[in-house]
Each structure stands twice: as structure tokens, then as C-alpha cells.
Amino acid sequence: MFLSKNPNMPKDLMLVDDYSNKAFKQIGIGLIAEKQELAIKGSKNMKAPKLSASQWMSYLGIVNKLAPFPKKLTLQIPEGVRRLGATFAIRGDDVLYVYEDGVPGDHPNPEDVLKSFEISK
Numbered sequence: 001m002f003l004s005k006n007p008n009m010p011k012d013l014m015l016v017d018d019y020s021n022k023a024f025k026q027i028g029i030g031l032i033a034e035k036q037e038l039a040i041k042g043s044k045n046m047k048a049p050k051l052s053a054s055q056w057m058s059y060l061g062i063v064n065k066l067a068p069f070p071k072k073l074t075l076q077i078p079e080g081v082r083r084l085g086a087t088f089a090i091r092g093d094d095v096l097y098v099y100e101d102g103v104p105g106d107h108p109n110p111e112d113v114l115k116s117f118e119i120s121k
Helices: 022-026 036-044 053-066 110-119
Strands: 086-091 094-100
Touching: 086 110, 094 110
Parallel strands: none
Antiparallel strands: 086 094
């Protein structure tokens, strides 16, 4: 669903994890509020996305399909909903840049990510 709603994303460069979150765990990406210093950092830059009314309606119409809810729901909030993300810049086998999200919606300055490629030439 994510890839179909984002047609500009190069599908051959995307990793889509399953509900086990193995890829996230292997690289040490945590859960919401697990690392307080990241949550404080991430909260400073949070702001609502600038979406038009039709974009908000489109989002609200598909959010339940995109949300990482397992098939068997329990009373606990699913791990996939609590799992944070990160941004990586990778060249070959070298990791040039890592930015771990502190809260949902947190992300690095894109210019910083691009600069990491320039520095490592």
C-alpha cells in the first residue's frame, strides 16, 4: 500500500519490513519514548504537515491501511505503531549518515543528509 501511494519512490531501493520489525531491531531503532534525549530533540522540530483539505481527506482515508497493525489485535498498542524510524545515507558498504527519529514526524534537515555524501568523497 505504501509503495502504491508513493509512485515516485524507486521500488527497487525500498525495504519493506514485516510485523516482526527485525530490520529495525537489528540496527537499534527504538520505540516511542524509549530514549528520552531523542524524544526531546525530536519534539523541538515538530510541526503539522502542510496539507490541503483534499490531501488530509486522502490521508485519513488510507491511514488505517498504511498503519502497521498486525492481523491479530490485542489491547496493547502494536509495536509497529510505537516503532520509530531513521534516515540513513549509504554509499556502497559505508554508512555515511544516520539520523534516528526522536518522535513520529521527526526527520533530519535534508541538506545535512546530502552534505554527508559531499564530505565522504
